[in-house]
Amino acid sequence: MILDIDKIRLDFPILQQKIYKRPLVYFDNAATTQRPQQVIDALTRTYTEYYGNIHRAAHFLADKATEAYEQTRDKARELINAENREQIIFTKGTTESINLVAFSFGEAFIQGGDEIIVSEMEHHSNIVPWQLMAGRKGAKIVMLPIDDEGRLQIENLDSLITDRTKLIAVTHVSNVLGTINPVKKIAQIAHSKGIRILIDGAQAAAHLRIDVQDLDADFYTFSAHKMYGPNGVGVLYGKKELLEKMSPYQGGGEMISEVKFAGTTYNDLPYKFEAGTPNISGVIAFGAAIDYLQQTGIENAAAWETELLNYATDQLLTIPGLRIYGTQAEKSGVISFNVEGVHFFDLGTMLDKFGIAVRTGHHCADPLMDHFGIQGTVRASFAFYNTKEEIDVFVDALKKVIAMF
Ligand SMILES: Cc1ncc(COP(=O)(O)O)c(C=O)c1O
Incomplete structure (x- = not known):
C-alpha cells in the first residue's frame, strides 16, 4: 500500500469521533465524503482573512477573494485536463450542471421530435432535467438498458440511435452499482454519428483520473462535496464551441456584458453561465480539496479503494442470502446489497447502532431499482480513508444484525 492511511485519517477530524460509544465507520462516501482539516481551514481562512464579493469591487479583500476563486478554476481545469479555464463553469453541484446543459443545450440545439438517449442506471439528476x-x-427520451450484472448494453446503442438523436447522457460511474462505464467508447460511437455526450462524473471525479480531452466529452459534470470539498459547489465542463452557442441558464449580475431595456448582451465564458454571487468561500475551499486529492494521488486512492472493494466483496459473499447488485469487473468502491428476509431499511438502522454509516433506499435511481424489481438496497461506499479493519467491523456487525431477524 502506497498511502499511509493512519496518517491520512488524522487529517479528517470527523472520523475521530465515536457514535453510540463506538468508533465511527463512515461508509456513505458515495452520498458525500468528509472533509480534511486543510479544506476546513481554507473555508475559515476565507471568512477570517479575505472575504469580499468577487470580480466587482476594486478593494483589497475583493481582489484577494477573486484571485483565490479564480485559482480554483485553474486547479479544476488541471484536474480534468480541460483545454481552457473558460470551460470550467462553477455551479451548485452536478444537479445544477446537468440542469444547465439540459436547459441551454435544449434551447440551442433541440427541436420537437428530437431524441436524447439516457441510460437506465442514471441518478434522477441525469434523468429528470432531460x-x-x-x-x-x-x-x-430513449432508454439505454443495462443487463443483470449492471453493465450498460452498449451493443444496443446502434439500434437506439436514429437521425433524430442529439445527445447521450450517461454516468461515468454508477452510484448504486459502482459500474465504471466505457464512456470513451460511448463518446466515439456518439461522435461518429454527430451526437453529443454528457458524462455525469459525480461518482468518478474523486476516484478515477479524468481527462476530458482523452474521453472527448462534450460535457462533464461533478460535485465538490463528493471529492472532500464543500457542499454547494460543482463544475460543468463543456466544449467551447458548444458553450459559446448556448444561451445563459440564468440571468442576473456578472453574466452580462451590457444591460439596456432595449436589449442585453452577455458576458464571455465562463461568466455567461455564472449569474449572481456564487459560493465564494466554497469554491475557494474546493481549491484546497483539489490540492489534497492531487497530493494523495487519485491513482493511489483508486488502488486502495479497489483493494477495499475486493476485500469487502469477498467477505460479504460468504453471508447466506446476501445478493450484491453490480457485479461487473470494472467497478468502483460501491457495494449495494440486500439480504433475503431482512428489509434494507432495518439493516441500515441497526448498523447505525454499531456506529456504521451506510445508505439505504433507492439512491435516487428508481429506474435502476425497477430493473432489479426491488425498492432499495443497503449501500456501502468507500473512500481512501477507509480501512480493512472497518470492513471487518462492518461485516461482523452485519452478521449480528442478520442473526437478530
Ligand atoms: C451519479 C450521480 N449523479 C448525480 C448526483 C447528484 O449530485 P449532487 O447532489 O451533488 O448535485 C449524484 C449524487 O449522489 C450521483 O451519485
Whole structure:
C-alpha cells in the first residue's frame, strides 16, 4: 500500500469521533465524503482573512477573494485536463450542471421530435432535467438498458440511435452499482454519428483520473462535496464551441456584458453561465480539496479503494442470502446489497447502532431499482480513508444484525 492511511485519517477530524460509544465507520462516501482539516481551514481562512464579493469591487479583500476563486478554476481545469479555464463553469453541484446543459443545450440545439438517449442506471439528476427539457421542446427520451450484472448494453446503442438523436447522457460511474462505464467508447460511437455526450462524473471525479480531452466529452459534470470539498459547489465542463452557442441558464449580475431595456448582451465564458454571487468561500475551499486529492494521488486512492472493494466483496459473499447488485469487473468502491428476509431499511438502522454509516433506499435511481424489481438496497461506499479493519467491523456487525431477524 502506497498511502499511509493512519496518517491520512488524522487529517479528517470527523472520523475521530465515536457514535453510540463506538468508533465511527463512515461508509456513505458515495452520498458525500468528509472533509480534511486543510479544506476546513481554507473555508475559515476565507471568512477570517479575505472575504469580499468577487470580480466587482476594486478593494483589497475583493481582489484577494477573486484571485483565490479564480485559482480554483485553474486547479479544476488541471484536474480534468480541460483545454481552457473558460470551460470550467462553477455551479451548485452536478444537479445544477446537468440542469444547465439540459436547459441551454435544449434551447440551442433541440427541436420537437428530437431524441436524447439516457441510460437506465442514471441518478434522477441525469434523468429528470432531460424530461423537463423534453416536455418543453417536444423531444423524446430513449432508454439505454443495462443487463443483470449492471453493465450498460452498449451493443444496443446502434439500434437506439436514429437521425433524430442529439445527445447521450450517461454516468461515468454508477452510484448504486459502482459500474465504471466505457464512456470513451460511448463518446466515439456518439461522435461518429454527430451526437453529443454528457458524462455525469459525480461518482468518478474523486476516484478515477479524468481527462476530458482523452474521453472527448462534450460535457462533464461533478460535485465538490463528493471529492472532500464543500457542499454547494460543482463544475460543468463543456466544449467551447458548444458553450459559446448556448444561451445563459440564468440571468442576473456578472453574466452580462451590457444591460439596456432595449436589449442585453452577455458576458464571455465562463461568466455567461455564472449569474449572481456564487459560493465564494466554497469554491475557494474546493481549491484546497483539489490540492489534497492531487497530493494523495487519485491513482493511489483508486488502488486502495479497489483493494477495499475486493476485500469487502469477498467477505460479504460468504453471508447466506446476501445478493450484491453490480457485479461487473470494472467497478468502483460501491457495494449495494440486500439480504433475503431482512428489509434494507432495518439493516441500515441497526448498523447505525454499531456506529456504521451506510445508505439505504433507492439512491435516487428508481429506474435502476425497477430493473432489479426491488425498492432499495443497503449501500456501502468507500473512500481512501477507509480501512480493512472497518470492513471487518462492518461485516461482523452485519452478521449480528442478520442473526437478530
Ligand atoms: C451519479 C450521480 N449523479 C448525480 C448526483 C447528484 O449530485 P449532487 O447532489 O451533488 O448535485 C449524484 C449524487 O449522489 C450521483 O451519485
